[in-house]
Amino acid sequence: MSDSHAIATAESGHDHGEHPAYLRHHFVSLEQQQETASFGMWLFLLTEIMFFGGLFTAYLIYRNWYYPAFVAASHTLNIFEGSLNTLVLITSSFTMAMGVWCAETKRRQGLIISLVLTLILGLGFLGIKADEYHEKYVKHHIPGHTFNAQGFVHPDQEALKGGEKPLAPDMAAKTEVYFSLYFAMTGMHAVHMIIGIALLCGMLWKATRGGYMDGNIAYVENFGLYWHFVDIVWIFLFPLLYLISRHQ
């Protein structure tokens, strides 16, 4: 491509001195390049909404059908860990926003610190999630052949005191749908987190080598959008899976 650029330069009469090295040759101006990148990112997030949309649709339909099972199953979730995770994720959104701001204002140290914090919080989120998954494993709440809904037919003393009502066996079996969706939704979300963390590591590596200090911060900005989006998905998942009809 370098060759073609040279030709274009010769014939259209502009040289490299006029624009920074990171301006790709098919854009007319830096502004155009940056607007294009962020427009592309927004559009990509739209596809992500459609992607999760399928899951949300399934959730809403089944919740409607198997309401008692969904209520009972959501009571078994670890609300403490869920809330903690919400907190962790919101904080990470904040540190990421700080990172973008630092990049904008060319504060290298600040950028690195913000990215490290975001990374730690992201990993923390996944750690807590892993603990929750483990808890489901112990309780036999993972869909598949080890799944066991007996606990919903005969709730233990503690649960009964907490207002839990026993479910008929056929309704209790429907909790498997709830957990299927729980794992599909939080799993998809976690996959997005993992991708985000991988990107974050790359960005951090580049930042420690002085990257993003030349005004070319489209990548940081767009990653920020992605990270916020993943947070927002969680902001919907948390109440849907953990909170609603908590106190019935």
Added chain:
Amino acid sequence: MSTIVSLPDQSTARVPKRNYLTNENGLLSWLLTGDHKRIAILYLISITFFFFIGGALAGLIRMELLTPQSDLMASDTYNKIFTMHGVVMIFLFLVPSVPATLGNFLIPIMIGAKDLAFPKINLLSWYLYLAGGTMTLAAMITGGVDTGWTFTTPMSTHFSNTNVVTTGLAIFIAGFSSIFTGLNFIVTVHRMRAPGMTWFKLPLFVWANYAASVLMVLGTPVLAITLVLVVLERTVGIGVFDPTKGGDPILFQHLFWFYSHPAVYIMILPGFGVISEVISTFSRKRIFGYTAVAFSSMAIAVFGFFVWAHHMFIMGVSNYAVLVFSLLTMLVAVPSAIKIFNWAFTLYKGSITFETPMLYAFGFMGLFTIGGLTGVFLGSAGTDIHLTETYFIVAHFHFVMVGGMLMAFLSGIHFWWPKMTGRMYPEKISQLAAVVTFIGFNLTFFPQFLLGMLGMPRRYAAYPPEFQVLNVFSTAGATILGVGYLLPMIYLVWSLKYGKVAGNNPWQATGLEWQIQSPPLTENFTTIPIVTQDVYDYEWLERQKEHEVTHVG
């Protein structure tokens, strides 16, 4: 563009030495290219490859159906063959064909840009396509899939013990190729237009691809998540579609068709775009009702999302839903009809010539109209319940997709071949190929309408003997059709070396792509053009010609 004369004399004309094909050499320069034109060529080669795989499978299907018994292959082999035929043709041929090849090549040029907005993502799309395609082939070779291309649950999740997971993931990956292509096109059309290239100066090809891109971006993710759920259900046993756990197979249908109905417009809309360009050029007129045609593409894109349940009339959706979806289905026919009528009006009193692209375009109009009208039968719940899952369906979608889309694809390939390669294809034999294709097509698929009305079900290797006569016709037709597809393969490759040199604008067409050299330079335009002219301004072109004649004379 000094003079506008017909084909340059071959003895003196030469293909320009410096162009996007010769700019850099070596395999790596292709595999790592960011040039939208080279990526288009990569797609063209790989898509053609998959088309011939799908075609070979179609040949096997028709051979089996030559006789009433299932004698060529066992029933489960037959199931795998038609499944793979469907999967390959839909996901690896029809969906990417026009956008990924012609769209990739032309959209930046048509709007006066040097490349698509995201060249690297464009290359990534091709690799994703290739990865998906390779996985599909691997699934086929290592045991195949027998669920039909629709992966219907609970067949796909519980009863089939074939390679559903591999194929599902393959389609998932190929789906991302399509999402990224759509995303790239939308951003490019919004942000990269040359000065003066307003929305209503965009060629209709760009509009059509833009509308298709909207569908790709909104629909494909839903397919992606649906396939993920199927894969999870098979592998780790979650129960979203599994009725024994309280899941609902009908939900799969809703999610699947939410993509797959719009997907037929992903396939056909770019074809509409090609036809608009070709008809305008060879009748030397601006497309009648340009804005109506442009908006009808968008209308199809929007309505396309509200009709999915017409695939489910026999699957237990409520009567009320059947009524609503029937009605909505009829509504989508309106924008398609607008296009057909507008093309017809354009042709009316135009100075029509019958070059090969135009022959294919006529083929398209005829066959698509038949396909579309039979779609109305299927959209009406009453007749659908009689015809569904019979060969009537098979005939209907082959008329639309193969008669429509594939004709448009061939039309477009011929039309822009001189621009892409700098060479003309041989005119006589290509006209012959177009006619052979048309005849072969009708002989193959028309009998299938009759078979369907007589009640022959689809997806069976054996059938009652009274259906044989029509099936023999269909198989004979398929052979002719096969010849019709092979011919262009041969003479187009031949033309790369021996074809007449095309010159910049062999059709004397308007449009930015015809203003630059053929094959174009890597950067398309040495200076970004400023667009002042209206789109399809053939009147202006004719005046220019007269002007020149008076000057010479």
